[in-house]
Amino acid sequence: MRPEGRQPDALRPLSFEMGWSPYAEGSCLISFGNTKVLCTASVEENVPPWLRGQGKGWVTGEYAMLPRATHQRNRREVQSGKPSGRTQEIQRLIGRSLRAAVDLKALGERQIVVDCDVLQADGGTRTAAITGAWLALKAAVAYLMEEGVLKTDPVIAQIAAVSAGVVNGDCVLDLEYEEDRVAETDANFVLTSTGGVIEVQATAEDTPMTQSQFDQIFALARRGVTDLCAAQLKALGQ
Amino acid sequence: MRPEGRQPDALRPLSFEMGWSPYAEGSCLISFGNTKVLCTASVEENVPPWLRGQGKGWVTGEYAMLPRATHQRNRREVQSGKPSGRTQEIQRLIGRSLRAAVDLKALGERQIVVDCDVLQADGGTRTAAITGAWLALKAAVAYLMEEGVLKTDPVIAQIAAVSAGVVNGDCVLDLEYEEDRVAETDANFVLTSTGGVIEVQATAEDTPMTQSQFDQIFALARRGVTDLCAAQLKALGQ
Amino acid sequence: MRPEGRQPDALRPLSFEMGWSPYAEGSCLISFGNTKVLCTASVEENVPPWLRGQGKGWVTGEYAMLPRATHQRNRREVQSGKPSGRTQEIQRLIGRSLRAAVDLKALGERQIVVDCDVLQADGGTRTAAITGAWLALKAAVAYLMEEGVLKTDPVIAQIAAVSAGVVNGDCVLDLEYEEDRVAETDANFVLTSTGGVIEVQATAEDTPMTQSQFDQIFALARRGVTDLCAAQLKALGQ
């Protein structure tokens, strides 16, 4: 039995507050159950130095957690002078995932930075971040199109992310913290609305998983992403 | 004329959401107009090394801003490897102010860390942080008393903070960003509910202020803190 | 056509020099074609602070590249003051993979650090590192058993790693640098000799891959790991 009687293939309650931030070009406060991530997309009219003059844009992501987003307080990363390995891994994942959804040529020589700040953490923060980041990005692009800065939409794919894993031998979707900390396997999937595979990261903590378990959690993730994509479109009013 | 027709001695609309964070021992999401700061108080059953074995507790504060809390995105401080001078100044101010409100002996050998994370910044973030931090601290102490960990309340003073300054020659209370960036003088006052002075930080940016201007802004601050203290008590249900 | 006429499902020429380092408790200089990684396993009679007194051991990995292991010289990471995000990701991957192969209780309260230093880099450095690291670990454990420090072998699984990906629409095994830099998808698989799945990391660079492509590269990886495991046993003289 999962917490609160959730079915193995059920997502937690979802919510999206588009435009939560008054200053960002695009923003979304996304919740996967008790996990809350504020995603803000900032448009900058320049690109990183190594990309200058190539007529292409860039999309990148940053990720952080408030110190008391979690059950126990965590030390701020600025205190140790650098982002942890975990933070860097997640940032790179968010950036890669978003770039796979964007035609960087069509974006033009500008950059969109999507900040994903975890206000509350109850498992699945990186998948909530990616799912919300796509919405913030989409909103920022809508803003650029309204302003006439962009003529065509550079967002060429709809993406969402979800976790799945093996907990006490059962394959389950969208793990919360209590499940995550005892899971045998934890996996994150970034998929497109049309079934394309952008990123798979599956890790067996102690016991290797079987091929069959891997196949089952992948199937759960596909179903979860389908639901997330539907909810994203609704949040965009489509 | 001030933005939105505000009177020189008027605070911006205030709001307090006690218990915003489900995990922290005490928390408050405070708003001074568009400035929003999430204050969470975390209780730790140990003290910094230099204080061990002295039968006294410690209270400290940390402060940060989300990168897109502001009109323009700011780089995360973790990227430059250390908190900026401004951040450190504010953190030290929050910690000193809170400690002036607490009997550290009565707190016992434990530490309360109050994190003040600015979600939106429209001027006055440090004063909102202190005013909200006191509420989060108070809630954490209430929790410790309910749990029977503390028998007597170590919070011996009620404190709040507000800014005041000289803008285009006029003395005004609680500056918002548009006022702050053109102010001749910006000052922050941390005062107790009974008129005690905990901290005064007044800075003339270009033009020195006159003694009379200093006296006027101090008077505005005293009035502001009186209103803030009343609102704090209301937020605590008293 | 692949470089040097290699078949899509063929590994590059493999070589293993066990005991390359005269000082380490276990070592292996592994080559996957032109990729050469020196793996040394060092036994330390203590564990990280957070694990002390639990009667369990620890296995961890570190990874680095010589500045001129590559076609163009890279700046040393010590110059920028911290390991890059990529390095940290790989280090975490090596450590997790090795720990999945070891019964940490049976290892006792000691640590084995496996250093993977890339002397030459021609693609697949992280998979060569894991495959060689398992051999160095195995040799260090053999040393501990010969010395009578360990009575039973704590290595409970045989693991190896290989990359597979989509290059110009073709699914291929064990990409070399020239393939890797133009690949649509690059994936790394850490598997056990008995078909268990320890880690899957698949990344589509520009174009999402199809489910069918993902299935094909996974099948290639399974075949590759079978061959690598056979070669590992031969290197151990079994």
Added chain:
Amino acid sequence: MRPEGRQPDALRPLSFEMGWSPYAEGSCLISFGNTKVLCTASVEENVPPWLRGQGKGWVTGEYAMLPRATHQRNRREVQSGKPSGRTQEIQRLIGRSLRAAVDLKALGERQIVVDCDVLQADGGTRTAAITGAWLALKAAVAYLMEEGVLKTDPVIAQIAAVSAGVVNGDCVLDLEYEEDRVAETDANFVLTSTGGVIEVQATAEDTPMTQSQFDQIFALARRGVTDLCAAQLKALGQ
């Protein structure tokens, strides 16, 4: 009774050695009793990047203490990799105070950096630093005028700084170390020779001060700055 029978409103013995450094464009070794600060003003014919091309100059201050300036040796800040929060606060204070005394347009597109290095510390180092820094700055400007680089004097105000505080319930001026470490309140005032208020920083360590105490220490500081300004002029030979 104060140490050595000093009156509550008396400064410690002052001394100024103008031109102590043979290389700096302006310099002053200032003493407030046993506190000795070497202030050197360096002229640089460029401005920080964010100010370029605006036809304005910049004045900034740096502050440090020799490790054995104090009764107990302090660790060098370079060992911890960054200036402490206290050092940064003082540096920012020195810079702001000096800039309030200078017409940056009249300075032209150049920078004056005033280094304040504490050779001996017996309380009041930051106020001695500001008072001496103004003299070093003034000397550097005199040098630029003699050289014909500047036609008009950009120093538009005379400033000095002094501390005042509450010690054992008494309001006293210019605290030395033995007083400072037991003071209830410590405050620093940067004022102009004509009574203008540039910076007030008052901090109650344990007990909030009363409004009346604040007013008294402010009055002491005004008297102290008047004396310091007279001594500054004498040091300049005016």
Added chain:
Amino acid sequence: MRPEGRQPDALRPLSFEMGWSPYAEGSCLISFGNTKVLCTASVEENVPPWLRGQGKGWVTGEYAMLPRATHQRNRREVQSGKPSGRTQEIQRLIGRSLRAAVDLKALGERQIVVDCDVLQADGGTRTAAITGAWLALKAAVAYLMEEGVLKTDPVIAQIAAVSAGVVNGDCVLDLEYEEDRVAETDANFVLTSTGGVIEVQATAEDTPMTQSQFDQIFALARRGVTDLCAAQLKALGQ
């Protein structure tokens, strides 16, 4: 008696593998007994910023040790965020020594970086590094001449380095680790093939050496460098 019956004035067995690295413009894997250093010379078509536009080139060296090059594992320097003092000293020494062998004008506005990575350490790593670095540099220059980039050879001197010291009162050449750790004096000499003195670094650990001891070890070093230079020429096929 020295280890393995070596004579006081004898070098350890030498070996040179030119061209060990397939990617570097010049490379040499050098061994002084069990000490093995991989030296790679990388040509970069630019110079450090402070040298631009002067029609001169630059030669610099970097030095590092693999963590398990030694009997006990050493922590990677990147973990502590900066090269150690020892590493920096050695890097500076390598760079200075190489530059003394090169006409920087004749090199043209380009840089050669020689990386010296110690794969195994048994004493004398810095002298092996310098001796091998000169060979790698020479090979890189030969490559530039073959490519027609350089018309004349900018290498104007042949250099080599060796250690000598006082061990248990005896003056000996080319100390290995077991000697080095008990030596009263350790000295490193960088000399030219024609008897020129480039660098002398002699350090008495506990007991000062006598003038006569200093003269003896210098004489040993001169003899050692003569042999090293002959071996270098042989490695170059001359």
Added chain:
Amino acid sequence: MRPEGRQPDALRPLSFEMGWSPYAEGSCLISFGNTKVLCTASVEENVPPWLRGQGKGWVTGEYAMLPRATHQRNRREVQSGKPSGRTQEIQRLIGRSLRAAVDLKALGERQIVVDCDVLQADGGTRTAAITGAWLALKAAVAYLMEEGVLKTDPVIAQIAAVSAGVVNGDCVLDLEYEEDRVAETDANFVLTSTGGVIEVQATAEDTPMTQSQFDQIFALARRGVTDLCAAQLKALGQ
């Protein structure tokens, strides 16, 4: 001709102010011409962790320059987050040299840190630092003996340091800045009053020196150290 008509074998005017610092256990402000170094010796009743419990003491040195000690202002090292390679080299040299003069067993389990802060730099700062550091150390030991903490003097040798070099083909003693910056060779010698050799560091900048030049500058240094040792004894009142 040398500046101010100095003879090739002449030291610059020397001065020593013993007890310059009121707080340090031993101190000396030493001048070699315009080079001024403040040396303070601080006694700490503990030793570095790796030396604890061995009944031995430790002596170490630190070195820094004020930013405007030089003709042009230098950036503070704390700004770049770490001591430069040059600073670390000099600190290690000072520490090694002082330890060669002390019987660490006789010192007992305590540490003496000698800080050498360059107030003015005109060449030869490291040799002035060592010469002054020995005096500060000697004074701190005298203090410990007066206090009855030490019964026997642990300082077993008298040391001093001086530079010598080749300038325009001439061998000269104690180079000042104007000579140093054009010297072909710069060497530093740390010797004992009885002719013992503690440290030799000789560096040819462009042109290798001949054996004969090396012998000449060594002879100059021996003469210089003899004079410095006599002056040290005079400063100690012996």
